[in-house]
Amino acid sequence: MKLSFSAEDERFREEVAGWLAANLCGEFECIRYRGGPGDEHSFVEERKAWERKLHEGGWTGIGWPREHGGRAASIEQQVIFNEEYARAGGPGRMGHIGETLTGPTLIAFGTAQQKQRYLPGILRGDDLWCQGYSEPGAGSDLANVKTKARFDEDAGKWLITGQKVWTSLAHESRYCFVIARTDPASVGHRGLGFFLLAMDQPGVVVRPIEQLTGTSEFNEVFFDEAVCGADDIVGEPGDGWQVAMGLLGFERGVSTLGQQMLFQNEFDEVVRIARENGAATDPAIRQRIADAHVGLRIMRFNSMRMLSGGEDGSLSREAMIYKLYWATWHRNLGKLAMDVLGPESEILDAAPYGLNRLQSLYLFTRADTIYGGTNQIQRNIIAERALGMPREPRG
């Protein structure tokens, strides 16, 4: 076991930190520490410009292979980039869905033409993507997708009809990747297709969902014979589930340490307030602050194990617990923040509903244990795949 990074990696760290210090300032000062879950509505134009700035510096798609415009950065270097990015207060990435989901999917499963057509826009920071998976009747039961894709032989195009929901950044995105049923008679995992769909067309309507925070970053997306080119299906009709699940394997946790740096910033803020307002002298609060510290440090050690794991792409035990662990920790941090603030936790920055950072954290972290697989679904996955316990009979 070795805790330190190599000298070469440390030089890379300095390069990243140096570039961020020189560029994340001036017109971009306002977006430091902004964006990300719960704050996606903030400084949208500035953050779009920042995506292009990142590209100028060569910092988009750094883990992508060189032939597709990436840097082929090692796992360690991707970790370092994410860590330094968060340390510098780098804003929530508008382009992360394209960079971490669409790009790797096309690189693995796409045709040469698809790669040529879509990858450069993602790297440039021009083309933002959103993810069209969940539907009103397909939440935890994701395979229950009802959205249909019909191939119009005359027009030579796919026509997509149906409804998606919980689509982050749909209103800002140029493209959406959509799973839709290519075989109308199919059920479950079979008979799905994976489509690359342009959002700016008459058959697509985006309707924001107002959340408990009073802000909107999720949307409903309605497709009424939305048009997709004949070439804009990844894999064959019927392969959609395999392509969609393949995405999960690409995220081997390189962003986890960066995510934890954001959590650390939030935790530090809670500690600062506790020391300032005297909550730090309350024995019960001291226990909870220490517990949060323990939880966050272990989250980091756990990621270090995960990142050092085998190259076979299979999910190790420490990777299987990760979502349940971080989501629960983060949700508890939100509650701790309110309890540290005491009666001030109720008072808003401004009418009508101007939440401060910690209030927003408190409310929005209730989503953490729901999206991307609820805590209950995570527990099923752990029990079935890691512990080999049988599935409950399903109706």
Added chain:
Amino acid sequence: MDFRFTEEQDMIRSTAEAFLAEASTPAAVRSAMITEQGYDPALWQRICNDMCWQAMHIPEQYGGLGLGYVELVATLEQMGRYLLCSPFFATVCLAANAILVAGSEEQKAEYLPQLASGTTATLAWTGSSGRWDARAVDVVCSADGDGYRLSGSYRYVPDGHTAQLLVVAARAQGSSGAEGISLFVLPADSAGISRQWLPTMDQTRRQAQLVFEDVRVPAGALMGGEGTGWALLEKTVDLATVAVAAEQVGGAQQALDSTVAYLKERVQFGRVIASYQAVKHKAADMMVKVEASRSAVYYAACIADEALAGGALAQELPEAASIAKAYCSDAYFFNAGCGIQLHGGVGITAEYDIQLYFKRAKSTETFLGNSAWHRERLAGLLLDGPVPAARGGR
């Protein structure tokens, strides 16, 4: 960065697993735990002669194997998993660490080879205050010619009634807190020492009371400076704390594994109960606890290595030890408690082993400070020091 076992470390772990699965069976544990000695001397001899675990992290120049804390932790995890009844923890994790941390060159050269060849030993430092900080030390030492005299009682001393060698802490008359504490190493049969084992709820680990009545020790028995022993003792205890946490990981893992095995056999309402979500979700929570515990202990083991070698991260030891102990104590208790619940009625019988793990979970939780104690220690580090420089942020 490469935060995983090397091939050699993996081999050490699997060797320990294979050996203990055969040598520390439930029957062997149950037979050793009802003896006054608390362990099977024949098994201890096999460990010393065949496995050489007692010599594992002692440097080669003192007759040890010269391996590190990660190897030690990998082995301790298996000992915890198989509830090994043994003077190993007291000898290696308490006494050997104390001598490594506090001993002079001569003392290391004299005592470490003895420990490496199987002499048993322990560390006695706590009185009956129930504390785990410097105030726990209440045996008094006074100068006596060119040596010292020690008087008072030690309690909660692991294997204190059988250890052949003792490392003890005592404080100068009238001193308090971290001041005035000195460490000594002496044979357990020194005149004036009476030792008595204390029957314990967790029968798999012995505790003893040691009464010192004017015990005379020579000047050469002093380890570290006179009255400046707390820093050395605290470091020793932190190293031992990492070791306890490693045992807890193994115990928490076994509580999960044995429970899941039972759940896959037990049929109710026409199905194995492992297929019910209410049951599966509890088991999944147990796995989260054990994997997070393991991450905490592996990190602490790396830091312990740095602390013993004077590495760059050595100063992280108190924090890493407290993180590991706080988390693993709660995790082990949670897993053992859930284990009993998920076993149903048989969980509270003497016949099923889960009760032994439930008891070990509590005894290891209490020993060297429970989770609340370690969290308060961490809170002190986080909240009571100088205010850190302000960071950016909205």
